[in-house]
Amino acid sequence: MAGLRVHNFAVSLDGFGAGLEQSVEAPLGVGAEALHEWVFKTRTGRAMIGQEGGTTGIDDHFLRAGEDGIGATIMGRNMFGPVRGPWPDESWRGWWSEEPPYHHPVYVMTHFPRPDLPMDGETVFHFVQGPPGEVLAMAVEAAGGRDVRLGGGVSTVRAFLAEGLVDELHIAIAPVFLGVGERLFGDGVPPVGYACDPIVAGEGAAHAVIRRA
Amino acid sequence: MAGLRVHNFAVSLDGFGAGLEQSVEAPLGVGAEALHEWVFKTRTGRAMIGQEGGTTGIDDHFLRAGEDGIGATIMGRNMFGPVRGPWPDESWRGWWSEEPPYHHPVYVMTHFPRPDLPMDGETVFHFVQGPPGEVLAMAVEAAGGRDVRLGGGVSTVRAFLAEGLVDELHIAIAPVFLGVGERLFGDGVPPVGYACDPIVAGEGAAHAVIRRA
Numbered sequence: 060m061a062g063l064r065v066h067n068f069a070v071s072l073d074g075f076g077a078g079l080e081q082s083v084e085a086p087l088g089v090g091a092e093a094l095h096e097w098v099f100k101t102r103t104g105r106a107m108i109g110q111e112g113g114t115t116g117i118d119d120h121f122l123r124a125g126e127d128g129i130g131a132t133i134m135g136r137n138m139f140g141p142v143r144g145p146w147p148d149e150s151w152r153g154w155w156s157e158e159p160p161y162h163h164p165v166y167v168m169t170h171f172p173r174p175d176l177p178m179d180g181e182t183v184f185h186f187v188q189g190p191p192g193e194v195l196a197m198a199v200e201a202a203g204g205r206d207v208r209l210g211g212g213v214s215t216v217r218a219f220l221a222e223g224l225v226d227e228l229h230i231a232i233a234p235v236f237l238g239v240g241e242r243l244f245g246d247g248v249p250p251v252g253y254a255c256d257p258i259v260a261g262e263g264a265a266h267a268v269i270r271r272a
Numbered sequence: 273m274a275g276l277r278v279h280n281f282a283v284s285l286d287g288f289g290a291g292l293e294q295s296v297e298a299p300l301g302v303g304a305e306a307l308h309e310w311v312f313k314t315r316t317g318r319a320m321i322g323q324e325g326g327t328t329g330i331d332d333h334f335l336r337a338g339e340d341g342i343g344a345t346i347m348g349r350n351m352f353g354p355v356r357g358p359w360p361d362e363s364w365r366g367w368w369s370e371e372p373p374y375h376h377p378v379y380v381m382t383h384f385p386r387p388d389l390p391m392d393g394e395t396v397f398h399f400v401q402g403p404p405g406e407v408l409a410m411a412v413e414a415a416g417g418r419d420v421r422l423g424g425g426v427s428t429v430r431a432f433l434a435e436g437l438v439d440e441l442h443i444a445i446a447p448v449f450l451g452v453g454e455r456l457f458g459d460g461v462p463p464v465g466y467a468c469d470p471i472v473a474g475e476g477a478a479h480a481v482i483r484r485a
Contacts, residue, residue, distance in 0.1 A: 072443075072468060072480060073457035074287040230285075232445065234468035234480060238460065244286035247451065255285060255447035260473035265480075267285060267447060 061199050062226035063133075065209045065216055066125030068243070069094035069231045069264065075240030076213040083141045086154060087212075093235040097263025098122060107160060118261035121229065130202030132161055133194055135215030136169040139184070145171045152176065153184065164201040166194055168215060191219045213241035220249045226271050228253070231264040274412050275419045275439035276346075278429055279338030281456070282307035282444045282477065288453030289426040296354045299367060306448040310476025311335060320373060331474035334442065343415030345374055346407055348428030349382040352397070358384045365389065366397065377414040379407055381428060404432045426454035433462045439484050441466070444477040 070076050071094060078088025087094060098104035102113035103122040113119070136142075140151045153159055158179040165184050176184040187194055198207040209219055219225050230243070254272040258265050283289045284307060291301025300307060311317035315326035316335040326332070349355075353364045366372055371392040378397050389397040400407055411420040422432055432438050443456070467485040471478050 072482070073462075074455075232471060232478070232480075234471050236457070236462060236464075236466065236468075238464070242287075242458075244449070249286075249449060251449075251451070253449065255449075257476070258445060258447050258473050258478035260471050260478060263470070265445070265471035265473060265478045267445075267478075269285070 061202055062206045063209055063224055064206050065228040067231055069233050070243050071235050071237040073236050074242050075237040076243040078237050078240040094233045100263050114262055116262050118263050121266050128205050129208045130205030131163055131198040132165045132208045133198050134210035135212050138211045139167045146173050166198050191222050195224055213243055217248045228269040230267050233264050274415055276422055276437055277419050278422045278441040280444055282446050283456050284448050284450040286449050287455050288450040289456040291450050291453040307446045313476050327475055329475050331476050334479050341418050342421045343418030344376050344411040345378045345421045346411050347423035348425045351424045352380045359386050379411050404435050404437055408437055426456055430461045441482040443480050446477050
């Protein structure tokens, strides 16, 4: 049975997975770029933005593990872009280049319909409505026996956690404080029934992997 | 200048430093004993409860560091005991034995007066009122040039953090979820002006040391 996995979801020491005032300039909200500083010190993270070099230690290992055996991705609309409300046109094509780093079907959850958006390198963005369980069923079918990866943002991960649909959740605890923002955990999320592996410290973040117990 | 330090303050992955419904049977609240499982696997932690054996690795190192160079302790009243409201009598003498593990003056913050309580081994409990800054001044004087340690509970640490009085805060992130409880961080605590060392993973908890930047 294919599983649903979250990887490399960065949270601050004070528990925030995103800041406030998200925009084109600050996709994760004000100050929240600090959550991902550890990513861009690794070889894998630097390659994602076309740069060479970088560390190949523990942080890099966790970053790469997020790609293993994934056949489809689900994300919230705000991870796809900064547009809110109805799509004014189809000019926004994601935060990425014309060849996004997915190379498989990506389900973007939104209340506003939009035609499928095929990109270079076999990524196709599908804009879907419906509750988490229905979207997961679509993604599982598209993944062809591989696992489904759940991207952000915070509210999307919380929605799937609240329904007990997440099999594995890897959080990267960044040694920073945001002060305000969106909390990943609390108010019943995660529900009971998850256990955490021993925490592993990387070069720039600490890694906690939470699994369905 | 003597500093104010918090050590080995355990928080859950969801950010809680204590649970709800604190009582004699569950001093940290329901389910919160899991926050300290890592302590009692170490040699130092086991010695605290009169047991032998235990690990001597990273967790033990952090536990011992909390004792170094401390000349006085401040704690909230709920860390001293489960009694709420006015003291009905003086029969409650702390969670510890007749020889508490402090061996120096301990300032217990409470709105309800009570005479000094000298114990075996040079621990004296002083019951004090007043804002954090005043209590800190008393403790600094008593510490005779050594640092002052700030114990719990959560609300006590938050009060000192909110006023910028804490110089160093070591939190031990336990790989557990409490779901509900008292949050250590949030709503402006810690204030700006703190930076975190790289997180270190021990055998049973991950350690983050936060210092005044």
